[in-house]
Amino acid sequence: MTPEIAFLPGWLVQHAPPLLVVTPLIAGVIAAVLPSARASWGIVLAITFFAAAMASFIAMQVMEVGVWSYALGSWAPPLGIEYRIDGLNAGMLLLVAVIGFLCAIYAPASVEAEVAPENRSAFYGAFLICFAGLLGVAITGDAFNVFVFLEISSISTYALVAMGAGRDRRALTASYNYLIMGTIGATFFVIGVGFLYMATGTLNMADIADRLQGLEGDRTVQAGFAFIVVGLGLKLAMYPLHSWLPNAYSYAPTLVTAFLAATATKVAFYTLIRFVFGVFDPGFGFAGLSMIWLIAPLAAAGMVVASFQAVFQSDVRRLFAYSSVAQVGYMLLGVGLGTAAGMSASFLHLFNHALMKGTVFLALGAMWLGFGVTRITDLRGMGRTMPYTSAAFVIGGLSLVGVPGTAGFVSKWALLVACLDRGWWWAVLALGAASVLAFFYVGRVLEMMYLREPPQHDGHAVTRSPAPLAALAPMWILAAANLVFGIWADIPVRLANAAAAAVLGSAP
């Protein structure tokens, strides 16, 4: 046990993994039935803070001591369900919990403006249940348990997206579309797990990995691999399976967009890596080939095409939703490389992208609250009317482009170096093209904000209207993280290297 946490009671330390997932779940259903939305928000804030503290404790513990395995119901793995935390998912838990807490701070401002009064408690409940589901996906070492938590988080996400209907009715069709695509994804995933179970007779991921040795030529295993990759590809919006994402992100309540963009696709991405590298062996012919001939080319195509589509959007959240699809391409490219450097770069970009998109979507949310901004032309003169929010947005945007000194630069540079090491010149070209396009779409927004006059209202320019502190604080924490991790990249690089090492099995 590390000395930093010696003050915690023993039972809390010993049972931290299940408590991290179960407390948000219990609190979520309680928050959903409370009559007062304020009280529900109090629960959300307290529980996400607790989860963030627990997740940082677990991450510290794993960094110092190594893999942490917890047997649910005292049934020893591989028979029972095992919660297993290593260098790969310790960082994911921390990311989800911290972003969840920051979003919880911003929640009341968004909810009171966007969600119908009778739905507010249910909204907070769904938010916590989604939070619990994402943590559960990240923490569990059991393949079927992954499916269960993936559906817990997804189903509550559909409800959260649909609650945007208070502001724009199109949220309902966006959510329905997401429900259909997400359910197909989940079904494919569980069919894949079924195939693996058929071939190996076990559901514990580490145990599946052991028993798959020597089954490389087995058709059942290959089919399982295909189903799992396509199913998770739908969940993480891998190009060209991303069609649900732009609408869901544009019409969901602003809080939900920020939370999902920073966590949900990231967790699905983590699951893909866990399966492709942790359960299957990248040394398997079919797995290695599909990374080189399927994942990497699709990633490169997604980077360029989605960035190109982003340039031509007129709805500003839709623009950044397409940009998210492109950024998923960056992460997948790192995975497709199949090298330790590529994997580490990919993880670094995962963290940094959560920071930049969190900043950008929180800033856009605050702008919607202030001026009802949805279209890019609505952003005219925003640099003068909402100066602090706009400044945070600039940092997030520059980080997205990859300007030196921001977190985005660190991870893009790492990815570039990894591609050069592998000798993939076409990937370097795609990276360059996508970054230039990112410069265009971010530049277009910044030009609107800083070089245009604020709109006229009754003959006068619109006056300044700064965002509330509850919106500014989380936004600026994330924006500051973009700058800090752009200059002192030690902590994220260390986490990413630990993740890559855990995946590729070289060290804890």
Next chain:
Amino acid sequence: MNSHIVLKVASKVLIPLIVVFGLYVQFHGDFGAGGGFQAGVIVAVAVILYALVFGLEEARRAVPPAVAKIGAALGVVIYAGVGIVSIALGGNYLDYFVIPGGQHIGVLLVEIGVLLTVASVMLLIFYAFAGRAREIPDEEW
């Protein structure tokens, strides 16, 4: 209100039997086929049958949606609460063997949680869908 007298009398006889059968399935789950999920659906069916025959308003008076919502939440709290209790008693999460009465009581409690949540959620889904349709007046049957 003398229309559908046969339906009304028959369903009044059936509804208690359906609930009892639901409870049978619930407790039989300990020894063989059955369990909280199936039992929850059967118990919800009793209320849904009542709603179909006596009208949605009557059913909503008998089991108000607010009660069903609390039931749905309570079920999850019971299930997860068993896990918390087992931690408090010195075991791992959901370790039934440290609970007084052992695995039998642990599973029984968990399944009661499942029954509550499944029955309540089934009912809530039914209310949500049925509430959108026009009630059919008696003469149009």
